[in-house]
Amino acid sequence: PNLATTFLDLPLNNPLMNASGVWCSVGSQLEALQESEAGAMVTKSCTLQPRDGNPEPRYRVLNGDKPWGSINSMGLPNEGFAYYLRYTERHDYESKPLFISISGLTLDDNLAMIDSLKDAVTPAILEINLSCPNVPGKAQLGYDFDAMDTLLAEVTSGYGQRALGVKLPPYFDIAHFDEAAAILNRYPSVAFVTCINSIGNALAIDIDSESVIIKPKDGFGGLGGDYVLPTALANVNAFYRRCPEKAIIGCGGVKSGQEAFMHILAGATLVQMGTALYEEGPSIFGRVKAELSEIMEKKGYSSLSQFHGKLKTL
Numbered sequence: 001p002n003l004a005t006t007f008l009d010l011p012l013n014n015p016l017m018n019a020s021g022v023w024c025s026v027g028s029q030l031e032a033l034q035e036s037e038a039g040a041m042v043t044k045s046c047t048l049q050p051r052d053g054n055p056e057p058r059y060r061v062l063n064g065d066k067p068w069g070s071i072n073s074m075g076l077p078n079e080g081f082a083y084y085l086r087y088t089e090r091h092d093y094e095s096k097p098l099f100i101s102i103s104g105l106t107l108d109d110n111l112a113m114i115d116s117l118k119d120a121v122t123p124a125i126l127e128i129n130l131s132c133p134n135v136p137g138k139a140q141l142g143y144d145f146d147a148m149d150t151l152l153a154e155v156t157s158g159y160g161q162r163a164l165g166v167k168l169p170p171y172f173d174i175a176h177f178d179e180a181a182a183i184l185n186r187y188p189s190v191a192f193v194t195c196i197n198s199i200g201n202a203l204a205i206d207i208d209s210e211s212v213i214i215k216p217k218d219g220f221g222g223l224g225g226d227y228v229l230p231t232a233l234a235n236v237n238a239f240y241r242r243c244p245e246k247a248i249i250g251c252g253g254v255k256s257g258q259e260a261f262m263h264i265l266a267g268a269t270l271v272q273m274g275t276a277l278y279e280e281g282p283s284i285f286g287r288v289k290a291e292l293s294e295i296m297e298k299k300g301y302s303s304l305s306q307f308h309g310k311l312k313t314l
């Protein structure tokens, strides 16, 4: 079977990549992704200035013996926009496409980064993290539809209507799928949607210590891994159905060829891995590629297009 695909007219060897934030914050990690079998890669969401992020422990796997997922409250640790912009200048685009993720602390910071990116005329593809913080006390951008609309209006014009994408938090209400998609569909230059970011503000408790297990935010943090797969698949399919002009990137709960197959069936063109990559490292791409290929072989599929978006209903 052939795992090759295209994204925004760019050829990829396979549909697998990292989720922003995982194994992509510093040069050594980016080089490891460059050398890996990932079909594409994305950088850690960056802010204009470098950030240390939150105190540790800030990432933990849950249920150690049977890790069903992870909880994190990293706090946007990153080397700052200039560092990742420099990486876009030294990335080997022949080997795989590169996405750059931004998560400005203010609208102006987002616009400043976008302006520099536009002038850089780089092949890197912009993914804007809509879980980026909003005005303190207000919901994150992805959950504040007016603020999201304003941001997209400013950002798409700031980027000269060049193709870009958004990373969305998970939604849990059909009315929210409808409302978010209606906003996104008003911006044709939003060429792709990445669903989902972690499920926000979960709480993990250790009964031996009778304590939370991460330090920041009284133990509250974003949930990833097996726990989020059904919600991730729902968001991928909801936006696939509502945004026929846009490509969907699936993210959430992928740890083997099985979940990658599900995401593609649900409508994902590319598939990102976060928690599983964090735990296994970049060798995971070779493993999941082989597993996906084996599933396709067994089903008689020779290309991804034969089942992409072909989820059946009853």
Ligand SMILES: CC(C)(C)CCc1c(C(=O)O)[nH]c(=O)[nH]c1=O
Pocket: 021, 045, 072, 073, 074, 075, 076, 077, 103, 129, 131, 132, 133, 197, 198, 222
């Ligand atoms: C949650 C924010 C810190 C506002 C954005 C960065 C981010 C983080 C993070 O850096 O804590 N973790 C996630 O699982 N998703 C994210 O988008």
